[in-house]
Structure formats: structure tokens, C-alpha cells
Amino acid sequence: MSSISKETLQRLPGYLRHLKELQKQNIENVSSNAIAEVFQYNPVQVRKDFASIAGEAGKPKTGFSVNNLISDISEFLGYNNINEAVLVGVGNLGHALLSYSGFKNYGLEIVAAFDVNPEKTLVHGHRVLDVKYMSDFVKRFNILIGIITVPQESAQAVCDMLITAGIKAIWNFSPTHLDIPNNIAIMNVDMASSLAVLSQRLSEIMKNEK
Amino acid sequence: MSSISKETLQRLPGYLRHLKELQKQNIENVSSNAIAEVFQYNPVQVRKDFASIAGEAGKPKTGFSVNNLISDISEFLGYNNINEAVLVGVGNLGHALLSYSGFKNYGLEIVAAFDVNPEKTLVHGHRVLDVKYMSDFVKRFNILIGIITVPQESAQAVCDMLITAGIKAIWNFSPTHLDIPNNIAIMNVDMASSLAVLSQRLSEIMKNEK
DNA sequence: ATAATATCGATAACACAGTATCGATATAGC
DNA sequence: GCTATATCGATACTGTGTTATCGATATTAT
Numbered sequence A, B: 001m002s003s004i005s006k007e008t009l010q011r012l013p014g015y016l017r018h019l020k021e022l023q024k025q026n027i028e029n030v031s032s033n034a035i036a037e038v039f040q041y042n043p044v045q046v047r048k049d050f051a052s053i054a055g056e057a058g059k060p061k062t063g064f065s066v067n068n069l070i071s072d073i074s075e076f077l078g079y080n081n082i083n084e085a086v087l088v089g090v091g092n093l094g095h096a097l098l099s100y101s102g103f104k105n106y107g108l109e110i111v112a113a114f115d116v117n118p119e120k121t122l123v124h125g126h127r128v129l130d131v132k133y134m135s136d137f138v139k140r141f142n143i144l145i146g147i148i149t150v151p152q153e154s155a156q157a158v159c160d161m162l163i164t165a166g167i168k169a170i171w172n173f174s175p176t177h178l179d180i181p182n183n184i185a186i187m188n189v190d191m192a193s194s195l196a197v198l199s200q201r202l203s204e205i206m207k208n209e210k
Numbered sequence C: 001a002t003a004a005t006a007t008c009g010a011t012a013a014c015a016c017a018g019t020a021t022c023g024a025t026a027t028a029g030c
Numbered sequence D: 001g002c003t004a005t006a007t008c009g010a011t012a013c014t015g016t017g018t019t020a021t022c023g024a025t026a027t028t029a030t
Helices: A006-024 A032-039 A043-051 A066-076 A092-099 A101-106 A131-141 A152-165 A191-209 B006-024 B032-039 B043-051 B066-076 B092-099 B101-106 B131-141 B152-165 B191-209
Strands: A083-088 A108-115 A126-130 A145-148 A169-172 A185-188 B083-088 B108-115 B126-130 B145-148 B169-172 B185-188
Touching (some): A006 A043, A006 A066, A006 B191, A032 A043, A083 A092, A083 A152, A092 B092, A131 A152, A145 A152, A152 A169, A191 B006, A191 B101, A191 B169, B006 B032, B006 B066, B032 B043, B083 B131, B083 B152, B092 B108, B101 B108, B145 B152, B152 B169
Parallel strands (some): A083 A108, A083 A145, A108 A126, A145 A169, A169 A185, B083 B108, B083 B145, B108 B126, B169 B185
16 A cells, blocks of 8 residues: 555645745745745644655754755656656547646656647657557557546547556546546546535635625 | 535536436436446445435435436536636637636626637627726626636736636636635636646656556 | 245444544743 | 764554444335
């Protein structure tokens, strides 16, 4: 089992971004308190998060070394070795993801995109191929990650194809639940869930305003 | 305080989608067990989720009424009364969100989009205006939700503008931490966090495969 | 009618994430 | 050098989400 909690994992990229800001400002050390202040977390939580991944401890009165934290978190998140991925579904959202140049910093490289009806052969510097070549491509280059940005109605079919081709992780942007075997990793980016949380928070706030 | 947990809240849209599928197939009742099976949840959890929002209880041996659940969840999530939102940043991601026609089903309507340099006046049926008109627009129409899809470096500035104009909830798609007062709701859609979780799961799986 | 069974709700047990407390210690100031 | 203090790590506590258990009850079958 994984020893680090999902919650900690999700906070790490935020810390990393902030630490890089500090690095730019030539700040060498930072206390858990200062970081907690920025993110509105509890300082103990910040220390625990760091303790679960950092090789090095913080020092009393000084705090943590910004540089060390940056390398520890980057290393832990696997930002130093790139995972290759394919993207399926070059619609509006597919375009948006292909246009995002930041994935490489997160250890992800989209090496090809596929669509049922490719209108262009190149989108933001990424090859776009007919989806019929997808399976071969995935097998041939041993791709492990598939990004699904197809419409809801074809998502399950695409998912099945990807898995059959050998994909081990699915990043699903399609608004649907995918049925997958339990030896496949999945992460859903669900706008409806996200919006549900935001709406609820908004209601709370409006209730308090009154 | 809000009585429903964030976790439950995030599961509700998934249930709703599934229930609507069942409705299409003219299935009238469904057991917590059947739903749990689909989502790989624990049946007790499904019942608890329903108990926390449903006006009506399930019946022994029969389960829950699909129709009733659909109306209860829709109502609870506020899908019956539309919230108006503005979107700021009509780049690739902005385009993608503007193209998505599903928000209305989730109780959200993007009534206008803004950009520093609007290339078109209309994107997927949405008016696009210069960002200099944003503040007035938000005040005039009393908009409560702002969607931020600008690049990281301008996100905080846009956020501040929105809040000053009267926005009460921010849906942030920009990869940065936003500093906001605590009477403003925020929900971050952070690709890096999402990817961190997926990568971790992938590592686990690859470890087990060996 | 009666018995069997699927399913529920309630309550209790468990697991785990978050928070509080406190002694230890590195640095800074006197 | 000695004292004060910021900050840490460890441990203990709390709170919340998840899971297990179990008695109650509609429905179905005999």
C-alpha cells in the first residue's frame, strides 16, 4: 500500500510552486508557520507533509531549506523522470490540454494525440493521428498513461481500447464513470464534482452574509 | 456549518449521472448494493450518502426509487436554479469551458467572458468582452461566480478584481494559489494535484505488476 | 397465512487525517 | 558563555469519513 495520503499528495504541488517562488526571491529557509500562513493550513500539517517525503529534517529556529524541499518534492512527485502519455479526443478540451506546456514540468509528456476524425496533423506541436492507429502506437512505444478527452458517449469504448492496448493509468476528463479492472489506475477530473463543492461553499457564504 | 461532507458532495454528481442512465432504461428502483457495485464503493456509504440528502427513505427488499433520488440529488445540488458566472481568460482552456454545453445542467450559466485582448466577440455563443468592462458587468448584473482561466501570472490580479467587483465564489483553473479573504468561496482545479495522485497510483500498480 | 430473503436504517467499531501539546534544540542577543 | 526564543519532531488527542454488524421490514414464494 502507498504510505502517503492522497491529501498530502495533493498539497505537494502547491508547496512546490510556492517554494519556487521563494527560491526566485533568494529566500533560503522557510518555516512551516510561514507556509501554513500562505495556504491557510495548520503548521503541524505542513511539517507532517514535509516529514512524509523529505529526506532532510527542518532545523529549530531556522526552518526548512527551500532548495532541499524543492528537490525532495520534485523527486517524490516523479518530476525528474518523464512519463509518456497519449491523449484521445482532440476537441476543445483536448486542444486546451495539448496547448498546455506545463506538463513536462510535472513529469508528463503527451507524445501523440488521437481523434476519430483528425482535422489537423499537428496541434500545438503534437502529432494528431487517426484513432485507428492508437492501439498499435501504445503497444509499440509502451505508453502507460492515457488521457481521455472524448465526449461522454465514447469514453468507455476508448477506455477499453486503451486498456487492451496496454495502458496502465487513465486520466479521465470525460464526464462519466468508467468501468475498469482494479489493476488500472484512474483519476477522474470531474467538473460536476468540483462545481458541486464550489456551489455548496457559495451557499454557505451567502447564508452567513445575511 | 455545512452538514454534508465534501466527499459525499463529490460523489453525488456521479450517482446522478448513473441514476439518469437507469431512468433511461426504465428501471424504477435500485439498491444501494447495485450502485455500490458500479462505483466500487461500500453499500453502506451509498446509503449514508443518500440518507444525507434524500427526503425519502429506501424500502427494504426494493431499494430506492430512481426518480425520487434523481429529483432529490438535483435539488440538493442546486441544479434547478441557475447561478450566473463570468469567465476571465479566453485562451485555450477558456475556449474549452465555453464550448461545454453541460454546465446548464449543473446549475451554472456563463453569461459573459472577458479577455485582455478579445479576438472575437463571440465564442461558442458566449459574448466576449474586454476585461476592462468586467468589473462593471459583474456589479451591474450582480454576478456571484467568477471562473479564472488566465495564465498563472495574472491570476491573482484577476482574482482581486473579481472580488472587488463583488464576486463571492472563484472557480480557479489557473495553476497557482490564490490569496483570498475567508468570506469568498474558492475551488481550485489543479492539474498538478490530479496528476500527482494518478502518478502515485500508477507507481503502485507498476510495483505490484513486478 | 407463513416462511424466506433482500434490503434498509441505526448504531457501533475502525481507520485515518488533522490539530494540540510539549520537550528538545539551533540560533541570536545580551 | 548564558539566556531567551523560534522552530522543530514526536506523541497524544480529536474529529470525521468509512466499514461492519444487526435488528426491522417490505416483498416474494410456498
